[in-house]
Amino acid sequence: MKKKTGSVIRAVGMFLCPVTMYYLMEAFHMNAFVMTRWRAQLLNIVFFELLMLVLFLVTGRLRIALIAETVLALAAGLANYYVLSFRSNPIVPWDIFSIRTAASVAGEYDYALGARQVLTLLGFAALIVAEFFFMRIVIDKKKVYKRIAGAAGVACLLVGFTRMLWSDAMVNRFHLYPFLFTPAYMSQADGFAVTFLMDLKYLTVDKPEGYDAADAKETLKSYETEEKDAEEGELPNVIVIMDEAFSDPAVLGDMQTNEDYMPFIHSLQQGADHTVTGYLNVSVKGGNTANTEFEFLTGNTMAFLPSGSIPYQQYINGEIPSLVSYLDGLGYDTYAMHPYYATGWNRDKIYPDLGFSHAYFIDAFTAPSYVRKYVDDASCMKKIIDIYESKQKGQPMFLFNVTMQNHSPYTEAYPNLTQDISLDGVNAFALSQYLSLIKKSDAALEELVNYFAAAEEPTVIVFFGDHQPTDSVVQPVLALNGMSYDTLSKDEEAKRYEVPYVIWANYDIKEGQNEDTSANFLAAKVLKTAGIPLSDYENYLLDLSEKLPVISAERIVDADGNEQTLKTSEELKEYQKLQYYRLFDAGKGE
DSSP states (O other): OHHHHHHHHHHHHHHHHHHHHHHHHHHTTOOHHHHSOHHHHHHHHHHHHHHHHHHHHHHSBHHHHHHHHHHHHHHHHHHHHHHHHHHSSOOOGGGGGGHHHHHHHGGGSOOOOOHHHHHHHHHHHHHHHHHHHHOOOBOOGGGHHHHHHHHHHHHHHHHHHHHHHTOHHHHHHTTOOOOTTOHHHHHHHHOHHHHHHHHGGGSSOOOOTTOOHHHHHHHHHTTOOOOOOOOTTTSOEEEEEEETTOOOGGGGSOOOBSSOSOHHHHHHTTTOTTEEEEEEEOSOSSSOHHHHHHHHHHOOOGGGSOTTOOHHHHTOOSOOOOHHHHHHHTTOEEEEEOSSOTTGGGHHHHHHHHTOSEEEOGGGOSSOOEETTEEOHHHHHHHHHHHHHHSOTTOOEEEEEEOOTTOSOOOSOOTTOOOOOOBTTOOOHHHHHHHHHHHHHHHHHHHHHHHHHTOSSOEEEEEEESOOOOHHHHHHHHHHTTOOTTSOOHHHHHGGGEEEEEEEESSOOOOBSSOOEEHHHHHHHHHHHHTOOOOHHHHHHHHHHHHOSEEOSSOEEOTTSOBOOTTTOHHHHHHHHHHHIIIIITTSOO
C-alpha cells in the first residue's frame, strides 16, 4: 500500500512540478493566474510538460529531468525579469545576437531584488528540494534506444507545437495576442514561453506579398534626379550627433523643475536662425539604440521588421546601400564615432558595411573626461572639432557620433556628477540624475554650435536622441499628470517614443519649427535642408513623408493625423517592398 501511494505521489508530482515551475517563472514579475489568458496558460503548461518528457527520456531519471527544467525556468524567469526592468520589453529570440553588447554594459545595472523576487526564489528552492526527495523514477538503462527514440518523438511534438503557434488559425482559436509591436503586453497576455515560441517565426524576414526585385529597382530608378557636379568646397560638412537617451520628459505632461534642463535646445525651438526643430518619432524606448541608428542611416523603418529585432545583429551580413555609402559616392570623407566598445551592436563590422571609411571607438579618445562611468558628451564634441581641424581643408566630411554619457542606469550616486536639476514637489532621484545629464548634453551641443558658427566651411549639425529612458525614470512625470506607465492609452504611449531633434547650419537654410517626423525620414530631410543632392531613395522618402509623415514601429500617421496600417495603405506596401530590396537584394546582381 505504501509503495502504491508513493507511485501515485510521483505520478501526480510528475505532472504538477512543470505546472508549478511555469507559474513560478512568471511570478518574478507578474501573477500569471490573473494576467495571462487562461487558454495561453494551458499552452504554456503543455510546453513545460513536453520539455519535461524530453529531459526525462534523455536522462532516464525523473529527478534529474525535473531539477534541470526547474533550474532552466528559474534562470529564464530571473533573466526576463531583469530585461523587463532594464528596457521595458521581455527577452525575445533575437536577443541571442546581442549577448556581447549586453555583457559590455551588464555591470552598470542595479540587480537588487525586491520582496516578490526573493519569495519566488524561495519557491523555486522548495520545488527543487521536493523534486530531489520525492521524484525518484528511473527508466531501465537497457532501454536507452527506446528512450532516445521516445525523446526524438516528443521533440518532434515540440516542433509541431511551435509551428502550431505560428498558425493564424490556431492563434485565433486559442485567443492568443499576436501583435509584435507591443512585446511586453504580448508576453503578459500569452505567457513568456508561448510568446518566445511565437516569436521564433520572425527570426527571418519574409518577402512582402507581390515583391519583385526588378520592379523595386525600376521604382527607385523613377526617383533618380540628375546630380549636379559639386565644386570643391560646395558641399557642406554634415555632423550628426545621436545622443544616448536624450529626450524631453515634458512631452509626457506638465512638469516644473528648479531650472531649465535644456536651455539651449529650448531656445532653438523658439525659431532660431538657420535652424529646423521638431520631434522625432523613434521605434524604441529604454534601449536598443542601434535601431534608431539603423533607421537614420538607412532610411528604413523598424515598422516592417520583427518587434525587438536588431538589424545590426540579424539582417546585415554585407554591404548595403545607406546614407553613408551615398555621401561617400558624392566625395565625402565618412567618419563614425562612439566612445565605447567597438563590439557593441556589432558596430565594428556594421560600420564598414554601411560605408564608413573611418571609425573611432573608446580607445581613440585621448584623456577624455568622464561623467559617472562614461565618456562625456563634451569629450565627444572636442573629438569632432579635432577631426574637423585635422581633415583636408575644403574636403567635405560626414561624421556620425553616437554618444554614451547618458546611458542608464540612473539610480546610483557618483562623485563626478552633481544633480543640478530637481522636479518641483517630487523626490525622484533617477529622474533628477537623468535631467542633470541632459543639461550637460545641452551645454555640450551649444559649445559645438558656437565653434562652427565661426568656422569657415559650411557645416550642418544634426542632433537628436535615440530613445527616451525606461518607464521607471519618467514615472514621476506621469504620476504628476495622473498617469502610470502600465496603464497608458495608445496616444499617451506614443508620446514615450518622441525625442527632440535639431538641424542647425552656419549658413542660410530654410528655418522651421514643430516639423515632427520619424527617424527613417530624417536623413532625407537633412540633405534637402542642407542643399545636398538626394539619392533616388531619399527622393522617394521625401515624397512618402508628405503623405505619411510618421512611420515607426510604434505608430504610422498620415498627413491628416490618422493612424494607418500595412493592410490599409498602398503607400506602405510599396515602401515595404523597396525596403526589402534595399536591405536584402540591392547589389546582389538580381
